[in-house]
Each structure stands twice: as C-alpha cells, then as structure tokens.
Amino acid sequence: xxxLVGAVLARGVLRDAAQPRLATYDGLVLRPWQARDAAAVxxxxxxxxxxxxxxxxxxxxEETGEWVAQWVDRWDAETAASWAVVDGDDQxxxxxxxxxxxxxxxxxxxxxxxxxxxxxxxxxxxxVEALSTWAFGSIGFNRLNIHHSTTNTASCRVxxxxxxxxxxxxxxxxxxxxxWHDWHIHGRLRTDT
Numbered sequence: 134x135x136x137l138v139g140a141v142l143a144r145g146v147l148r149d150a151a152q153p154r155l156a157t158y159d160g161l162v163l164r165p166w167q168a169r170d171a172a173a174v175x176x177x178x179x180x181x182x183x184x185x186x187x188x189x190x191x192x193x194x195e196e197t198g199e200w201v202a203q204w205v206d207r208w209d210a211e212t213a214a215s216w217a218v219v220d221g222d223d224q225x226x227x228x229x230x231x232x233x234x235x236x237x238x239x240x241x242x243x244x245x246x247x248x249x250x251x252x253x254x255x256x257x258x259x260x261v262e263a264l265s266t267w268a269f270g271s272i273g274f275n276r277l278n279i280h281h282s283t284t285n286t287a288s289c290r291v292x293x294x295x296x297x298x299x300x301x302x303x304x305x306x307x308x309x310x311x312x313w314h315d316w317h318i319h320g321r322l323r324t325d326t
Contacts, residue, residue, distance in 0.1 A: 141239025141275050147211045152204075155216065155267050157259045163216035163229060166204050170217055171197040173225040177248045186285055187246060188309055211236060218247075218260045226251035229260040231268065231277075239275035241268065245291065257287075258294045265295065269323040277321050282307065282314040292319035 155163040166174075175197040177183055184190045191197045207213040215230035227247035234241040243264065245257045261279075268274040279297050281288035292299070297319035306316035 140237045142236040142273060144211065144236060146236065146272055147214065147234075148209045152208050152214060152216075153267065153271075155263045157263045159259065160221060161226070161256065161259055161263070162219050162223075163260060163263055164219060164223075165208075166201045166215060166217050168198065168201060170225050171201050173248075174201060177225070177227075177246065180249050182249070183246050185309060185311075186282065186288065187244075188307075215244075216260075216264070218256060227256050227260065229257070229264050231264070239273065240278065241274060242278045242280055245288075255294070257291045261291060261295045265321060273323070275323050279319040280306070280316050282309065283317050284314065289317060289319075292317075295321070296325055297321045298325075 152165045154165075157163075171194050175191050175194060178187075178189070178191040178197070191200060204213075204215045207215075212234055213230065213232050214234070215228055217225045218227040218229055219225055225248070227245065229243065229245045231241040232244050243261055245261055247256045265277055268277060277297070279288070279292045280303075281292070283289075283302060289299075298321065300318045300320050303316040303318060305313035307314050
C-alpha cells in the first residue's frame with residue numbers, strides 16, 4: 134500500500150556523512166563520543182540526578198565503554214545520535230543527543246545531561262541550542278521534542294530557555310525508580326527558529 138506523502142528526510146542524511154563537531158557561540162564543542170570518555174561518563178552516571186532522570190546507571194567501565202560505543206551504530210542506523218559536550222580542554226561536561234529519530238516525519242526527541250561540577254553555566258541550554266540549529270538548518274528536521282518528568286524543573290527551564298514551547302502533559306508516561314511520572318511535552322518547529 135503506497136504512502137500518500139514522501140519522507141521529510143531521505144535515508145542516508147545522517148549515515149552518509151560523518152557525525153559532525155558542532156560549536157556553541159561561546160566556546161563549547163559538541164563532538165562524537167570517544168572510547169577515552171568512558172571514565173568521565175561512568176563518573177557522570179554515578180550522579181543520583183542523572184540516574185533518576187535517565188533511568189540507568191553504569192556500574193563498570195565495560196558497561197560504560199558499551200554505552201560510548203553504541204552511538205556509532207545508532208548514527209549509522211539513523212535512529213539516534215549523541216554528542217559529548219566538551220570544554221576547551223576536550224573534557225566532557227555533559228551530553229546532548231537526538232533520540233527516536235523519524236526520517237519519515239523529520240522529527241526527533243532531544244536528551245541532555247550535565248555533570249554536577251559543570252552545572253549552573255547554562256551548558257544544557259547552550260548545547261540544545263547548537264544541536265537544534267544544526268538539526269533544523271543543516272539536516273532539515275521539521276520538529277524537535279523535549280520530554281521530561283513534570284518534577285524535573287531543571288529540564289523544563291532548559292526547554293523554555295531554548296524556545297521549546299510547552300505543548301501539554303502526558304499522564305503516567307514514563308516509569309522512574311520511584312514510580313510513574315507525568316511527562317511534559319515541549320516542541321520546537323523549524324519555522325519557530
């Protein structure tokens with residue numbers, strides 16, 4: 134049965150190019166994860182807040198190495214992408230990425246976290262803005278989403294600061310370690326930029 138509309142983004146729009154390095158307007162760099170980042174990622178996932186909102190922990194360097202390595206395959210499959218957010222010394226301060234990529238719909242969900250030592254510097258907002266600019270301008274995504282627990286007020290502030298409009302609440306949409314959480318949905322369209 135043929136579709137009546139074409140895909141917004143053609144297959145290969147991601148995998149046929151190397152995952153880019155992206156820079157913020159003020160010196161942060163978003164770059165693909167590297168094997169040498171494993172120790173920094175393991176330390177980050179030791180943070181109770183990162184565990185709480187990302188519903189996982191990484192107990193060993195082997196697990197962390199697998200987490201880092203998975204992003205190459207997910208980029209090639211065009212299903213997800215993740216960037217290390219690094220400072221001028223190339224040290225990871227956080228993560229920003231695209232999840233649930235739909236080439237057909239030209240959409241994806243953003244994820245982000247910042248290490249405890251780097252919080253309070255708008256790193257998440259600066260990274261979300263750089264990734265959104267690239268996704269809309271260079272790739273041609275139509276829509277990006279941010280979903281988060283309604284009790285994750287820090288994530289809500291990032292969404293608001295970066296032009297993602299609050300569009301509603303899904304009841305009991307995500308399970309966290311302490312039970313079901315309602316989910317805020319924020320959206321930004323290419324035409325909003």
